[in-house]
Amino acid sequence: MSVLTIILLLMLGLLISNIVGHYIPFIPTALTQIVFGVIIASAIGYYTFEIDAEWFLLLFVAPLLYNDGRYFSREELWGMKSQIFGNAFILVILTTVLCGYVINWLIPAIPMAACLALAAILSPTDPVAVNGIAKRIRVPEKVMALVRGESLINDASGLIAFKYAIAAAATGYFSLREAIWDFSYHFLIGAAAGLLLGLLITFIRFGLRNKGINDPVFHSLLQILTPFAVFIITEDILHASGVIAVVAAGIIHSIIREHTETHMAEEQLLTENTWSIVLFVLNGFVFLLLGMNIPSAMFEILSSPDIGNWLVFGYVAIIGLTILAIRFVWSLMNGVYRYYFRKKNGAEKPEIKAILITTLAGVRGTVTMAGVLTVPAFLGNGELFPARSLIIFIAAGVILLLLILATVFLPLICKGEAMIEGTGKQTDLYRAKNKLLMSAIDKIRAETNAENEFAAAILIGEYNNSFQMNLSEQEADEHYNRKIAEARLLALNLQRKYIKSLLSSGDIDVTIFDVLTKYLDYREETLNFHSSWGTKVFLKRAIRDFSRLRGKPRRIHDTTFNDLHLIRDLQTRAMEAAVSGLKEHVEAQGQSDYIYAVILEYEKILPRFKRNNDRDHEKLEGQMEELRLKVLDAERSELHRMYEVGEISADQEKKLRRFTNYIESIVLYEHYE
Numbered sequence: 001m002s003v004l005t006i007i008l009l010l011m012l013g014l015l016i017s018n019i020v021g022h023y024i025p026f027i028p029t030a031l032t033q034i035v036f037g038v039i040i041a042s043a044i045g046y047y048t049f050e051i052d053a054e055w056f057l058l059l060f061v062a063p064l065l066y067n068d069g070r071y072f073s074r075e076e077l078w079g080m081k082s083q084i085f086g087n088a089f090i091l092v093i094l095t096t097v098l099c100g101y102v103i104n105w106l107i108p109a110i111p112m113a114a115c116l117a118l119a120a121i122l123s124p125t126d127p128v129a130v131n132g133i134a135k136r137i138r139v140p141e142k143v144m145a146l147v148r149g150e151s152l153i154n155d156a157s158g159l160i161a162f163k164y165a166i167a168a169a170a171t172g173y174f175s176l177r178e179a180i181w182d183f184s185y186h187f188l189i190g191a192a193a194g195l196l197l198g199l200l201i202t203f204i205r206f207g208l209r210n211k212g213i214n215d216p217v218f219h220s221l222l223q224i225l226t227p228f229a230v231f232i233i234t235e236d237i238l239h240a241s242g243v244i245a246v247v248a249a250g251i252i253h254s255i256i257r258e259h260t261e262t263h264m265a266e267e268q269l270l271t272e273n274t275w276s277i278v279l280f281v282l283n284g285f286v287f288l289l290l291g292m293n294i295p296s297a298m299f300e301i302l303s304s305p306d307i308g309n310w311l312v313f314g315y316v317a318i319i320g321l322t323i324l325a326i327r328f329v330w331s332l333m334n335g336v337y338r339y340y341f342r343k344k345n346g347a348e349k350p351e352i353k354a355i356l357i358t359t360l361a362g363v364r365g366t367v368t369m370a371g372v373l374t375v376p377a378f379l380g381n382g383e384l385f386p387a388r389s390l391i392i393f394i395a396a397g398v399i400l401l402l403l404i405l406a407t408v409f410l411p412l413i414c415k416g417e418a419m420i421e422g423t424g425k426q427t428d429l430y431r432a433k434n435k436l437l438m439s440a441i442d443k444i445r446a447e448t449n450a451e452n453e454f455a456a457a458i459l460i461g462e463y464n465n466s467f468q469m470n471l472s473e474q475e476a477d478e479h480y481n482r483k484i485a486e487a488r489l490l491a492l493n494l495q496r497k498y499i500k501s502l503l504s505s506g507d508i509d510v511t512i513f514d515v516l517t518k519y520l521d522y523r524e525e526t527l528n529f530h531s532s533w534g535t536k537v538f539l540k541r542a543i544r545d546f547s548r549l550r551g552k553p554r555r556i557h558d559t560t561f562n563d564l565h566l567i568r569d570l571q572t573r574a575m576e577a578a579v580s581g582l583k584e585h586v587e588a589q590g591q592s593d594y595i596y597a598v599i600l601e602y603e604k605i606l607p608r609f610k611r612n613n614d615r616d617h618e619k620l621e622g623q624m625e626e627l628r629l630k631v632l633d634a635e636r637s638e639l640h641r642m643y644e645v646g647e648i649s650a651d652q653e654k655k656l657r658r659f660t661n662y663i664e665s666i667v668l669y670e671h672y673e
Contacts, residue, residue: 009040014284026411030287030365031403034396037291058231060282060370061159062246066227067279068152069250083146083334087125088153091330095123095323096161102322103394106315110387113172117165118391121372122323122398124158125151126365139414140354143361155367156243160186162371169386170379190241193234194248201226201249202256216267223271224278226253283366290369290396297393312390316397323398324405328359353413360410363402368395432648436635436656437463441600443634447627455623459631460603487582487598492520494581495574508570515567516574575602635660 013036021029099119104112125147164179205219230249231242301312335350348354372395375388441463448456496517503513579602582595639660643653 006044009044010285010288011281013037013040013288014281017284026407028403028407030283031400031407033284033287034291034294034400037288038294039291040288041292041295054235056370056374057159057243058228058235060286061155061243061367062227062231063224063278064282064366064370065152065155065243066230066246066250066253067275068148068155069247070254070275080142080146080149082338084149084153086334087146087150087330089157091150091327092120092123092154092157092161094330095326096120096158096165098326099123099319099322103319106318107387107390110390111169113165113169114386114391117162117169117375118372118394120158120161120165121368122319122364122395123161124155124364124367125362126367139357139361139410143354143358146358147361152247156187156190156241156247159243159367159371160241166375170376186241187244189238190234190244191248193238193240194230194245195252197230197233197245198226198249198252201229202252216270219267220271220274223253224274286366286369289373290399293373293392294396297389297396300389301393312393313397316394316401319394320398320401320405324359324362324402327362328355331355331358356413357410360402360406360413363406364399365403368399372396432642432652432656433659435642435647436638436660438596439638440631440635443631444627447630452623452627455627457603459624459627460600463600483594484597487594488601490585490595491578491582491598491602494578496520497581498574498577499570502570508566512567512570516570519571578602632660 013033017029017032017036020032021027024032096116096119099122100112100116103110103115103118107115110118160183164182201222205222208219226249227246230245234240234245235242332350332355335348335355339349372392375391376385377388379385441460444456444459444463499508499513499516499520502508503510508516579599582599582602586595586599636657639648639653639656642648643650648656
């Protein structure tokens, strides 16, 4: 199968895994992507991914670590520097040595150097893999800050240790003195090279701007290419650590961005959006490739007479639990030392619960898989690398095991923990966004007149879609559908009530009544989200039909063309009556977001029943743009009010302002060739 076909399958797997993550949020996306990788490999036949180590680090690890450096928090590092650097260096060394000896004791067939290499690449943590779990179960912010901080550095230290261990396994030569010297050279020169190259590229960017080259697309592309250039120069010319260099270059970029983000706003926005796509693809590809390698590795292992079918799973369990045990003991000792011996200000008394959360949050992910896939197929003398398939399988198994353990046990341990963002009386982000959308719709209504009525209706429809999407994200899909269906059914019943009143008063005959009722019946059937709803609809229709037969009303005439105009007018009046009834219901029962959403639906439809079909499109677009700009001002005023009275936090205010700015940028955007 061609490489292009495999890439397209990987892209498809990324999209499907994202959809699955939406409907099954308690399963980490990384886990879903591994499963899809296994499915793809099974569909196309056993697939083994082999790529030169330097190429893999360049294509996957360099941009991912550069991005970590871009979002590097100096406050977090300085505030938790002893814990972060301890985890990033000492814990990596302990995991490499202790776990390496455990692996060699379990599987003597794997050389000691290869065992140390496997343990080294299993040492870096991955906050991306646990982020989905953390958002859902409210992992304490201090734990996530520690995982993010240590991941920034232990990725580099783990990869360097892995590189030396693999070299020792491939060549059969290892010198501790040379390793320490080389490690120091790679780390220090790599860091210096990253800082200098980051500054140089920044100098080039500003120099080009001074020459009048201000194209944001050009400068965004230059930023995207930066980690690749830094990695290649550091590795191939300076022979230092490109991994450390890209982290340092990312930190330099974050510092400079703080002072330039205002006058380079368009470039920043374009770059961030592009990076989000690049990172999504790279992270997803690594886990999909991991899944694609599992079937072939499993086949080779299970077909080996030296390893029992269940023995290899025992290896995975023992190694995974060993890694967790080392992390648990280290976290406990570190907490005891900081609280009882060092007596650091602000140090919390170590609790088993907090240490368990820290232990389970240290899952493995992208860097581990990216590194283990670079294990060479052959040694320096041309022989096959010993137990390569077993090493890949164990790494994949440990990643899966730690992800599953975190998914299962973190929610149980984290019950009752404080929310990460904002507590107390502050409104949550979804409800604050709802208020913002409501203020926008109120502004549209206030600005609506006979001339721009149709433009206002279209705009209300757009905001209604945003309102409902926000509600669906706020609640579980089943709950959201049920509540919206109940509100729509209430509106339909109000329309029926109005039509029945017209029939009772003799304003319409039974023919018109039947046509209008049939229309409402069709609408009601579309609300059949559950089987019980379908039964209710059927029973209601049967009762209405029976009541009509008992009354034996007289049909005056068949429906004519003039009746169609009358029916359209009656539908409009019935919907207006429903809107009035819903508003009265809200006033009597209290504010309901779901009923408000249905009111918006009706207000979107009503002008289309009334409108004249001959409309000037350009005039309509102008009216909509004018209304949008007025609405944005109203949103900003409401946002400022909510922040001033303390309804939202500073971080929520920033996110909502970004949401408003995105809309404004779309409204004002004009495409130029």
